Amino acid sequence: MTSTPPPHLTPRKTPRQARATVTLDAIFEATIQVLVSDGPRRLTTTRVAERAGVSVGTMYQYFPHKQALFYALNERYLDALAGKVEGACLGQHGAPIDQMVAALVSTYWQAKTERIEVTHALYRSVAEIDNEPLIDAFAQRVDAATAIMFASASDAAFADLPTVVLTLLNSIFGTVRSVFERDLPFAEADAVMRQLMLMCTAYLQAVRVSDRSAPAAA
Amino acid sequence: MTSTPPPHLTPRKTPRQARATVTLDAIFEATIQVLVSDGPRRLTTTRVAERAGVSVGTMYQYFPHKQALFYALNERYLDALAGKVEGACLGQHGAPIDQMVAALVSTYWQAKTERIEVTHALYRSVAEIDNEPLIDAFAQRVDAATAIMFASASDAAFADLPTVVLTLLNSIFGTVRSVFERDLPFAEADAVMRQLMLMCTAYLQAVRVSDRSAPAAA
Amino acid sequence: MTSTPPPHLTPRKTPRQARATVTLDAIFEATIQVLVSDGPRRLTTTRVAERAGVSVGTMYQYFPHKQALFYALNERYLDALAGKVEGACLGQHGAPIDQMVAALVSTYWQAKTERIEVTHALYRSVAEIDNEPLIDAFAQRVDAATAIMFASASDAAFADLPTVVLTLLNSIFGTVRSVFERDLPFAEADAVMRQLMLMCTAYLQAVRVSDRSAPAAA
């Protein structure tokens, strides 16, 4: 994350000791658990502290206020997610576009699917804070990685790569979220994911500049 | 709406009198206004009542509790939205698929764009209640209408229409939401919408059964 | 009080109904009682509400926050005090200065002595809020009334009346406070008060312009 998040939303102390790291992890995990089991409305400082096995006071030693905790949690989450996507992109360097799309979709879907309830909880709690800076930073990283990947595609070139990437990512991320929130049974969700790959590939083929020369997207 | 929403989430009285309708409307509008101007966290019953020009007590005559109000608001909103989509689908009966896609995307986008802040506010406040039944009902209506429309396409037929429709709608709705939440500048948002049409059309062409006979989706 | 107190320090609602007045009085009285029995540090909203026989919520219907309650209490107190002093001043119009001094001192002393613990409590809690505006308003009223009184003295005139009044009042108010805070036994306190009258009279005679013509104060 290269963006500058509002300073009042950052943890108070960098964990220098092992103990602090453990505590911090406990707090984050507790936050997720409370989020999952009680919902964002019931995410209270007391409950988190309790579940984390620390006192409220301790929590406030690490985070200046509740929002900061939440913010940091999202930061962690998005940071990891971005990392995975970046990894996938790097792994597909020079591959054909259908493989790229498949990697992109399945990586993202898998990441979201790993801990389903957590994903659900985080989707549901997005509104609780202003995490625009985080979303922006995430988008930036992922956009860049994806653009670089597609620029290296073995079987296609794109006139307006930024727009293509923007469309693709919004599509993928949006569709995944939509599928998630509708709580589709696995079979259907899986089917949609496969169709999504198809769709993205079809799109890319439609807008690619054949033989690296012809017309543009838009 | 044909689904059965939990009875405790429905308004207490059917508005038989004009007065009641007016009051109800005022309450809904006030809710939206408070939502837009103060955010979901500051949406208090008192504030809504005040803005609506009624007393809290009166509000509780119409809604057994805050969630019911919220639920009803979403119901209204989704009902209207579904209506618009249904209308668009009916209007495209027998048309070619690219026109259908264009109609679908632009109708949905326009509906969301009409009152941007309202859309934002509602997206942001989705988590506040459990509106799964509403979403389900909405999805059912829209799925049905869309399926009927595409079944009538002049230039394509689909082996597994339900999956195609499911994919298409999740794509469109998800992408729109994603674009909305990233708060893209109009130009970019518009470009993505046009690309989205392209994408959907490419997808449909890829999965259509040529001459109304051949292979299936996925 | 003619000064304009910060709007955020005024009670939320003017008591229009008898009930509200009763409640308000109960809150004020409870505040004093808590102040007296528990000290300013233990003056919590919960305790006040409890002692007043109302809920915290009710208290917050009358005062936007704790400070406002405190402020209003001081306002009431100083308003009444200023009224008493003004009354005394009016009553001594045209009298000789020693009677004026006697009236001033004994009125102030009596007012402070009426409910000793209350006076103590209020003196002790002065620092809790910024009541400068209240003090200023109080000083203004009392200064004015005192100046008018002394200007009418039958046996003296003063060249620099404002300074004389300022000195006199600071002396009286300060000495009374000092005596109070040292918690002198009644006999000593009473003796000091009588000496204070003597002192003030001696001062006025020392600075008066004989036959309404001669040299000035300062």
Place this chain on the structure above:
Amino acid sequence: MTSTPPPHLTPRKTPRQARATVTLDAIFEATIQVLVSDGPRRLTTTRVAERAGVSVGTMYQYFPHKQALFYALNERYLDALAGKVEGACLGQHGAPIDQMVAALVSTYWQAKTERIEVTHALYRSVAEIDNEPLIDAFAQRVDAATAIMFASASDAAFADLPTVVLTLLNSIFGTVRSVFERDLPFAEADAVMRQLMLMCTAYLQAVRVSDRSAPAAA
């Protein structure tokens, strides 16, 4: 200080080592600074320790609790103040009463005026603890010194010296405080101080026993 302060309010250790003295001084100075800059409400142990450059734990090595720190601070302050007044009294031995009064008033005023914000802060924070023992001790010392001084006056004798001194000191201390708290502009404050001298002198002349023989005060 000859009075017996509650043992739980005294520092834990007598500063036998230079290090301890330095630390203690730092703590006291930090307390004052925090008091001045943040006000008595924001005077937290953490903040004081931080500003003093020591850990909270260390602070608790010197003071069993916050009140003890506060108490000790006031003790220091009042001790120094009493010392100054005593010095002034000694210096005026055998002088005429007007010089004595002038010395008394100006010494006290100067002491209070030396670090205005500190004085303000201390006046404002008096209520935080029960420092009656300190006040008593202070009063005793100052009373004694003043009584001895006036007993040596070259131009007056007093029948009831204790009452005279009590009155005089309450007057002076009270007036100074009153002037301070009203935050009068320097010119006015200075004028009042000069008038105060006048007043005290007039008083003493009024109650003195001429030729060291005649009637008494009160």
Place this chain on the structure above:
DNA sequence: TATGAATGAGCGTTCATTCAT
């Protein structure tokens, strides 16, 4: 001995809900 992370009671404040008027 010095440290400062941990504690948790207690604070000020909010707000969904009730019910006497």
Place this chain on the structure above:
DNA sequence: CATGAATGAACGCTCATTCAT
């Protein structure tokens, strides 16, 4: 019926104090 004052549980947060290191 409509009102809105009253309720009080529950929240976010602070800070004097302790104690393992």
